[in-house]
Structures are given as C-alpha cells and as structure tokens.
Amino acid sequence: MGEIKTFRDLLVWQKAMVLVTELYQRTQTFPKDETYGLVSQIRRCAVSIPSNMAEGFGRRATNDYLRFLQISMGSLFELETQIEIARNLGYVSQAEFDTFDNHCREIERMLGALIRSVKDAKK
Numbered sequence: 001m002g003e004i005k006t007f008r009d010l011l012v013w014q015k016a017m018v019l020v021t022e023l024y025q026r027t028q029t030f031p032k033d034e035t036y037g038l039v040s041q042i043r044r045c046a047v048s049i050p051s052n053m054a055e056g057f058g059r060r061a062t063n064d065y066l067r068f069l070q071i072s073m074g075s076l077f078e079l080e081t082q083i084e085i086a087r088n089l090g091y092v093s094q095a096e097f098d099t100f101d102n103h104c105r106e107i108e109r110m111l112g113a114l115i116r117s118v119k120d121a122k123k
Contacts (some may be wrong), residue, residue, distance in 0.1 A: 015019050015110065080104045
C-alpha cells in the first residue's frame with residue numbers, strides 16, 4: 001500500500017468520485033420537473049461525499065478530519081435514501097438501483113474503516 005500524500009490517494013475518495021460521475025450521467029434522464037428536486041438533491045449529496053473527504057484532509061487536524069469524514073458518511077446515507085426514492089418513483093430500474101446501492105455500501109464500508117483508522121491513530 002502506498003503512502004497517502006493527498007486525498008486523491010484515498011481509494012474511498014476515488015470510488016466516491018466514480019459514483020458522483022455515474023449519478024450525474026444517470027440523473028440527466030430524470031424528468032425535467034425533478035431538476036430542482038430530486039436531481040439537485042442527489043447531485044448535491046453525491047458531490048458532498050468526496051468533497052468533504054478532501055476538505056477534511058486539507059485541514060491537517062485530526063478532529064477536523066474526523067468531523068468532515070462523518071459529514072461524508074451522513075451525505076452517503078442521505079444519498080442512499082434519495083436513490084431509493086428514485087427507484088420507488090420509477091426513475092431508475094431495480095438493476096440500476098442495485099448497482100448504485102452496491103457502490104454506496106462499498107464506500108460506506110471503506111469510509112467507516114477510514115474513520116476507525118483515524119480515530120485509532122488519534123489515541
């Protein structure tokens with residue numbers, strides 16, 4: 001495993017960036033009346049996940065980093081809810097939902113492990 005020099009070196013950040021890109025592409029086909037509703041919410045949450053990882057990393061203080069990682073986790077949970085709403089409304093298929101849900105759960109596990117690691121290093 002290589003040394004983490006920037007937030008870009010974090011695999012969880014990289015995976016979150018892929019998820020953001022996929023969701024931006026997929027939400028382009030949502031109904032136009034959702035542009036300022038569900039589309040906006042999904043995109044803002046998705047963007048918030050890697051953005052907060054990066055901002056926290058840049059703070060160079062462990063407590064700040066943990067706080068921003070926890071904000072990323074909260075945004076991830078919010079995103080999972082919104083993707084489920086999109087499925088319930090028929091905006092994404094069950095197969096698409098399953099793919100997005102699997103990505104989210106993988107990021108959740110990785111982010112949780114990163115949070116635990118930072119907490120342990122703090123002790």
